[in-house]
Amino acid sequence: MTASPLSTPGDSLSRMRTIVPHLATAEDMQQCEELLGAIDPLVDFAASVEAQAILATFLLESREGTRGQNVARAFGIYRQMLSTDLRHPLPEAWEAAVIGIANCLIAEPNASLDAYEAAVRLLDQLVEHLRGGDPERLAVALGSYAQLLQSAHTGDRDENLARALALLQEAIAGLGDGERYPMRWSRAHHNLGTLYASLRLGDRSQNVDDAIRALGVALEWRPRNIDPVGRARTLRALASLLPEWSGADSYDEALVSAEACAREADEIAGVDPRAAPRPAAWGLLAGKQTALNGDLDDLLGTEPEAARARLELEIAHHRSVVGALSPDRERLQWAEWSGGLGRLLTRLAHVDHSAEAGNEAYDRLRQAIYAVPAASSPRLARDLYRAAGELGHQYALWDISYPAYSSALSISNFLFDEVATPDSRRQELVEARGFAQFAAYGAARVGNAEEAIRLAEASRSRSLIETMAANAFLAGHAPPEVRESLMTASSRVAALETELRSIEERDPRAVMRKMHRRLAEAVGADPEWIKHRLTDPGALSTNVIEDYVRVTPQLRAARTALRQALQAARDGPAGARVESLDAQGIRAVAASIGRPLVYLMATTWGSVALIVPPSADIVTLRFDDATSGFTRALLHASEDASYERSANRGDVQELTRALPPIIDALAGAVIHPLANRLMEMGHDRAILVPLGTLGQLPLHAAAPQGFSLGYATSARALQAVLLSRTCGDRRSLLAVGNPRRTDEPSLPLATAEVRVIAGMRQKWSTASLFLGGEVRAQALASEAASVTHLHFAGHGIFRPFEPLESALLLADQDSLSLADLLAGKVSFASARLAVMCACRSANVGDQVLPDEMLGLPTGMLLAGVPGVVGTMWPVEERASAIFSVRFYEELFSCDDPLAAVAATQRWLRDASAEALTACVEAMRKSLVPSDEAVEKALSRLWRDLASRSPDERPFGAPVYWAAFAYVGA
Structure with missing residues (x-):
């Protein structure tokens, strides 16, 4: 457009109005600036403001010039417009400036957090002002607000997206349909x-x-x-x-x-x-993702030529984008695309065995990391450090992988604290999966054992850290004001989480996800593979989102208050009672339990064991043949005998085939060398803290004769429960047997089991027995606080994809779940041991996050029980009953539940049919006249054993004896 020298500012302004912003040329922008200079704002304020708005829009939308500079200039113009009082004299100009500010921040991720928060406040005012008016103008404001929330680089990302979703749904509802505003x-x-x-x-x-x-x-x-x-x-x-x-x-x-x-x-x-397509410099609006977070794992199973061709295509594209971006003007975009290029080069180096590609990958990632302050863009910084850690681990460059993964872990801890809801917290943990393990392995390989165990411990039960810390202070007899503050903050978090669950019960999508998890549990699959979906989520969805957006900020504030209460408690007089879990703190826990803690992890380079003895230096052992591929093969084995599948389903025949080779492999590659070293150090028992997939394998079953292995969810959990433990001679029992259910078969041998155990009168100071319909949560809660030993013999459920719903099944439809234990519905203030003879009662964790250790043993520990005996797969009723009776005989002779479990396993494995027949005969003496069904079940077992060869070992297969495991101190 060429302006006439005789044209007036009004004429020029009219012409500017006709130009479509994204078609504006450099000449158009120049003439708009000249127009601005020609208008006296004191004479025609409205025209001056309109010209500013038009120029800012041109700068923001035009593809000419340098994108970063254009956005910065537009941002300055909008800020200048808002520095004057526009809202009342020129409300539409104020509206345009607020939306313009938001659009600048959407396009410019380098903006400060203060600018972002100021824009949010302005948008809140604008949306409130427009509600009830023109639906199209409101839709524009709501759309810009939603995109700003999507582009935020800090804060609770999931909450921001939920708020954005609610805004867009409000905009669509206001527009009505497409006829009026297409x-x-x-x-x-x-x-x-x-x-x-x-x-x-x-x-x-x-x-x-x-x-x-x-x-x-x-x-x-x-x-x-x-x-x-x-x-x-x-x-x-x-x-x-x-x-x-x-x-x-x-x-x-x-x-x-x-x-x-x-x-x-x-x-x-x-x-x-x-x-x-818009170039990458347009940030969020470009709609094109880098390879920094892309899934490249499928390349590992692709033919080298095909993988190379795909990588080279993506590398060329990333190079062109990086070349078009400025590390000064478009710093974050440049860093993100440079990081993506570095990650692609890392994979190319793997495919081609190219040192040149690997060196360039390192340089690209290093430069990108330097360009991104973690405080301003934590997610991008975390992803860059993760990519650098992947590179270092791939090439066994431990001095690169260890600090990179350690930095990624630190940032992920910050991000974890920013989010509120359980689902969001879980997602942050998913995105940080492996950081601590790989950092610990790298630290071990560079010889920094103390840092290695600190990092290994850092990966354990992160979602329960606040609960464990609060329990530790409360159990440690903290001052009244500290206890009140912690209890108030904890109760507020629990109440809001309960409200959030009630909201999700009205969400059709949440109901569908629950169905997916249940189906996945039934077939032993990943829920993501189940592709059923809702074609019409229903009218409730909008209300659900609004309620979610209402509750989430309150929950985040409650979590912040809980962390503040915990920090105040640490700084107070009781703070010394809760050790920080660095190497020194972990040593103190090992000293408290009087046996070594052993952190064990597997990687692609092999496994490492970090031995923390009660009173000696940390010892590092490497098992280079026991790689993560080795452990995955043991878990999944063959189609004919998969340990993971058969343990999940309780398939005795498949487990019988799968277990012996797994136990032999574990013994040869890891457990026997580890046990030999520990015995050289003077220890015949130890507590394992296995990381990753290793924790899903029956490691204890591979221990050599005379050596005992138990498990711990984490040293922090042991520390919390040990603070309030007092040892004494008193033994009191709460025995629960065969709860009456209509949805599960009766377990008559469980009744016999608890009658025998409760009948050991000379061993118990008191013994309470609950059977059948008596077994209810309220009754157990009233008894639990005063007993030292809990024995449960009945049905249990383990939910690998919904671990908080794992539970002991009580009478009728009652149950005691992990969620109940974490919420403190039952306290075991005096307990020393809980024996749970129920299906998979020793299992922990969700399969995606095995290190979270979410299972009934964790709940028992946090409820006050320092030791738990459970099973790793469904155990045959006869074996369970005989094991339990023999276990207490061993326990009373050695007073060490870990050693008693190992001794009972060996006894059950080696017991002859003749010895077992005598055991069953002794059990029959504890029955009462009303136990007719129990008497029949014992008689059938007795006849079966008596009909066998006296020397036969009926329970010699690992499927019977290896399921039992000890968890705790």
């Missing part, structure tokens, strides 16, 4: 689709399906002849998601649809250059 309607649905695609929580298949549904609506209202640019953007978004779509008849069909979308978008761009 452009705004289509844009709102496009933004809703991209938001669904970015959600971390929930089932990925459901999120993708919701995203494709919203993008489909957007595409319908973006015809090629009216909105070619918008249509091309929506087509590209669909092309990126369709390969994941579970709604396609086949994967090939999904790929064909994706290719068709991409092809049409390219055709539109060929005719209309405005529809070309």
Whole structure:
């Protein structure tokens, strides 16, 4: 546009209004600046403000010039506009400036946190001002607000996305349908689709399906002849998601649809250059992801030539983007794409065995890390450190992998504290999975054993750290004001989590996720593989999101208050009673239990054991043949005999085939060398703290004769429970047997088991016995606080994908779950031992996060029980009953439950049919006249054993004796 020398500012302003912002040229922007200089704001304030707004919009939308500089100039103009009192004289100009500020921050991730928070406050004011007015203007404000929340680099990301989702749904509801505002309607649905695609929580298949549904609506209202640019953007978004779509008849069909979308978008761009993809410098608006967080694991199983071709294509693309970005003006974008390039080069070095690619990968990642202060962009910094850790681990460069993973872990701890809900906290842990283990392994390899055990301990039960710390102070007789503060803060967190669960019960998506987890548990699969989804989530979804957004900030504030209360307690007079768990603190725990703690972990380079003896230097042992591939092979073995599957299902025949080779392999590669070293050090028993997949294997069953191995969830959990332990001669028993259920078969031998144990009158100062319909949580809670020993013989459930719902099943529909134990519904203030003869009662953890150690043993420890005996798979009723009776005989002779478990296992393994027959005969003497069903069950067992050869060992197979494990101090 060339202005006439005779044109007035009004004429020029009129011409500027006709220019589409994203088509503005450098000349247009220059003339707009000249126009601004020609308008006297004292004479025509409104015209001056309008010219500023037009120039800022040109700068923000135009593809000419340097993107970073344009955004910075636009941001300055909008700030200047807002520095004057625009809201009342020129409300639409104020509205444009607020939205413009938000759009600048969306496009400029380098902006300060203060600028972001100021924009949020302005948007809150604007949205409140527009509600009840023009729905289109409100939709514009809500859309900008939602995108700003999506682009935030700090804070609770999941809460931000939930708030953004609520805003977009409000915008769509206000617009009504597409007839009146087709452009705004289509844009709102496009933004809703991209938001669904970015959600971390929930089932990925459901999120993708919701995203494709919203993008489909957007595409319908973006015809090629009216909105070619918008249509091309929506087509590209669909092309990126369709390969994941579970709604396609086949994967090939999904790929064909994706290719068709991409092809049409390219055709539109060929005719209309405005529809070309935006460059990476446009930040969030570019819609293109780097390889920094992409899943590259599938390359490991791809033919080298195919992997190389794919990598080279992506590397070329990343190089072009990095070359177009400035490390000064677009610092975070440059660092993110440089980090993605470094990660791709790391994989290329693996495929090609190329030192050159590896060296360049290191240089790229190092430069990117230096460019990103962790305080301003913690997630990006964490991801860059993770990529550097991957590089160091791949090349066995421990002086690189150890500090990189350690830094990533520190940042992930900060991010973990920022989020509020259990699902968000779990997701942060998923994204930090392996950091502590690989950092610990790297520290061990460079000879820093003390740092290695600190890092290994740091990975354990992170979601329960606050609970463990609070329990430690409360158990340690803290001052009244400290106890009151902690109890108030803990109760507030628990109440809000309960409210959040009640909200989720109204969420169709949450109900679907629960169904997925239950199906996955039944078939032993990953819930993500189950692609069922909701095609219509129902009208309740909006209310659920609003309630979620209401409760989440309160929960985050409550967690902050709990952390502050814990810090105040640490700084107070009781603080010395809770040791910090560095190497010195872990040594103190080992000294308290009087036996070594052994941290054991497997990596691609082999396993390492970190031995922390009660009173000596830390010892590091390496087992280079016991790699993570070795442990995975033991878990999954063959199609014919998978330990993981058979243990989950309780398949006795498959377990019988799977266990012997697993035990032999563990013995030869890890356990016997470890036991030999410990015995050289003067120890015949130890407590294992296994990290990762190693913790899912029956390591204790591989111990040599005369050596005992138990487990600990973490040293911190042991520390918390040991603070209040007092030893004495008094032994009191709470025995629970065969709770009456309509949904589970009766266990008559469990009744015999607890009658025998409770009948050992000379050994118990008191013994309470609950059977059948008497076994209820309220009754147990009233007895539990005063007993030293709990014995439970009945049914249990272990939920690997919903660990908080793992439970001991009580009478009728009553139960005692891990969630109940963590909430303090039952306290075992005087307890020394809990024996849980129930299915999989020794199992811990969710399969995705094995180091979280979420299971009934953890709950018992936090409820005050320092030692737990449980089972790692469903055990045959006869073996369980005989084991339990013999266990107490061993326990009374040695007063060490760990040694008693090992001795009982060996006895059960080697016991002859003749010896077992005598044992059953003795059990019959404890029955009472009403035990008719029990008498029949014992008689059947007696006849079976008596019919065998006297020397036969009926329970010699590991499936019978190896299931029992000891967890605790």
